[in-house]
Amino acid sequence: MAYFIQQLVNGITLGSIYGLIAIGYTMVYGIIGMINFAHGEIYMIGAFLSVLTFTMLGVTGVTWIPLALIMVLLVAMLFTSAYGWAVERVAYRPLRGSHRLAALISAIGMSLALQNYVLLTQGPGVKAIQPIIRGGISLYERGNFTVTLSYVQIFIILLTVVLMAIFATLIARTALGRAQRACEQDRGMATLLGINVDRTISLTFVMGAMLAAVAGLMVTLYYGVIDFFMGFVAGLKAFTAAVLGGIGSLPGAMLGGMLLGLVEAFWAGYFSVEYKDVASFGILVLVLIFMPTGLLGRPDIEKV
């Protein structure tokens, strides 16, 4: 039971990270119908920026942790979103309107390029930082096993909840959110109604990149180790999460992320760590076969 609770806590933490990345996939897919293959790399860049900023703050002597966290958050979000914006502008926008595969290949190329760009500029080794947020709460003790909810986990889960709330409001209440939903439905009509479609799509990428940056920060805090290749598998899993939740649906992405995090944590906890990726992809396949629109996706009625 204690072990179960521990895995539950771990799973929710991991799920928050997946969920935040998944939102980037689901928003982009919703609005331009393409898999932004480079999104995992954007998350990786977010993690590198977090590590860099933490290092710089450490050297310049900013030691008050809340201030450091806020500064890292802002820096990582700002620069990562610049990358998100640039990727869309350079690699995707000129291909809007040509066939789907072209955009996908371009995205795969971008993903390779970004990976190797970071490899070149930051070096191949892993970067490890000291734990920033230490300690935690013991929830439950049984024999020699203690269930701990670490402060990092609390921070990650709380930040996710706050961001989701801000985000939901943004999409539901603001002009930008309306423009996004309009572009999702019918881009041509949205243009006719005076919506700046290019800008809306750019902003979608920027928002996705910001959330990915936050996820990058979280993973830095949680594991303390990053490398240039981390974006690939994380991106794949986040996409799985987006599909699981029903692609195009924001709550779905979060739900999918949570489920995937839980499945992975329990699988790793009870079966085998080596095959945890197999479990995630197995879930993806099963969901797609039996529930192709995902958990919260719109039903996809075949138009004849």
Added chain:
Amino acid sequence: MTINELLRVEHLTMRFGGLVAISDLSFSAAQGEITAIIGPNGAGKTTVFNCLTGFYKPTVGRLTFTVQGKQPVYLERMDGFRIARAGIGRTFQNIRLFPAMSVLENLIVAQHNELMRASLFSVAGLLGLSRYYDAENEAIELAKKWLDRIGLISDADRQAGELPYGDQRRLEIARAMCSKPALLCLDEPAAGLNRNESGALNELLRDIRDTQGIGILLIEHDMSVVMNISDHIVVLDYGQKISDGFPTVVRHDPRVIRAYLGEEEDYDVDAVQPGLPC
């Protein structure tokens, strides 16, 4: 003359969630006749077609399809491609050709199943056996016959997607005919055609009925097409059948007039100019 019943629809009902698209519809279509299904927008006409051709599974109902000399088959639980193999061909409201393929290829693909059998699932073709080439030549001959008939023989090698709209409509009918159906279902074949083209379409459909001996089931908005060529009309409104019979009977049926023109009783469909979309 005995009329061979080709298709019998009994108590067909289709619900999408809470929406009842068709409720308790029964009618039949006969061999050698053109049966038209008409009705105002949203009456459920295309839904009937989609149930018949396996794209939707009806909520309730029995759809019996009997080709002369064969066992009856029940369409309501069959896959779309099996229904097509049983002998129902169809066209679509928004044309669905294979746009990047040539006109001729479109007609050859329609004969896929026969060619697959002749080529032993392509193995004979891969080995270059003559039995496949004979079958392919036959398929080309049939395609040429239909291209001649719809006047597109000189466009045989063009990309189907490049053809003008009206030609695409006719090509889609020819493609359905190349699959040798016993019942041809046409979803608004005259939509978007000009007066000349729709006249030619009438000719083509009558010709198919008279020379091929098959049944035609037709959804149409264009009254001039419907009244001119149908042998039998079924009128739908809000998913229910409100009239069924010969064109002359249907056009004077007060319920039909009400469905099309509202409650004012003085109008007669005759007063509506033929060709107006009703």
Added chain:
Amino acid sequence: MTAVFTAFKEAGLASLVAFLLALPLIGFRTNTTGTGLNFEFRWEALVVSVVIVFVGRCVLTSTRGLWQQSRLHLPSFGYLRSVIDRRRVSFAVIVVLVALLFPFMPEVDRRAIDLATLVLIYVMLGWGLNIVVGLAGLLDLGYVAFYAVGAYTFALLGTVYDWSFWGCLPIAGAVAAMFGVLLGYPVLRLRGDYLAIVTLGFGEIIRVVLTNWVALSGGPNGIAGIPRPTLFGLEFTRRTREGHSFHEYFDLPFSGDHRITFLYYVILILALVTNVFVLRIRKLPIGRAWEALREDEIACRSLGINPVNTKLSAFALGAMFGGLAGAFFASRNGFISPESFTFIESAIILSIVVLGGMGSQIGIVLAAAALILLPEALREFSEYRMLVFGLAMVLVMLWRPRGLLAHRKPTLTLYPSGSRTLK
């Protein structure tokens, strides 16, 4: 004057963005030290990258007309295409002849033959995947899985049971095709992008299994000592345990080049078989059904074509050629490990198909040559090669989204080309 001003303005904006992007990742670098991380500031690199973007943007703006024009009608490609169209047979004969004589041409050394062998592996993989992606329109991002299945099938049969390459080749193809059916059956009803991701997932699953199922696959250490192909039983070694080796039988001095050349011919034949197969099947009912399915699945159903079986046949045949190429790869290298079967491989193969122009057989040859030789040519800058490779993928797509040689020829025609009178 205004044009120059606009160009500078645009270049200025671009370099501003570049500065913003480069500042954290190029300008700063974190280094691991004994006590943790520290960082360095590299202002030279930062300045250089901003200047490069500025100049690059200026050049791009001033040559924009050229770029647009080359996108639409690139003279050399147009010429090449018309040559290919008009003299299909003789062109194909020339290409095959050049390929056959390649090892004996002057200036062609061992390394060149080896490289050509590698290119041919990818040509074969490209032609195989072309069945799935180009003809049937099914987006497969996990093609490498079948390549791996073929390679491991042969590696296991060859090392455990001592089976020969030629005996195992059909088995490897069949096993890969079987995997294609098993993996394809549940997922082929999915829409394009979902299919792409699921196949990607399958590719990863197979790699993870190969890495972790040590008892079967040797895990990350892979399998070594895989038998080489033989020429009717003749081995290409200095000495054999029994029987003859190639050089003894023909009374030649031993040379390692014989094996390299022989391997080249083996893959050349395998690739040509693939090519003939694809060209032929495209003109058969099943091939036309694949293309029709790519164009409109709903119309196909209304014509009595079983979509699942038809897609499955494309998937299985594509997988089969992947498996054959995999068996050859294992045999050529003599050693395989899961590292050879990563997602990058799938991405490269898919890029070859798409760059080649989706369905163009000769385009795939060009694309394979370009994509495999480019990293080789950049070997001196080996650090930059994958970066350049990725950027090149993006650039080529921006330049020609439909691929290098996108052009579909009908599978059968009523009229001789260009005329409207019946044959």
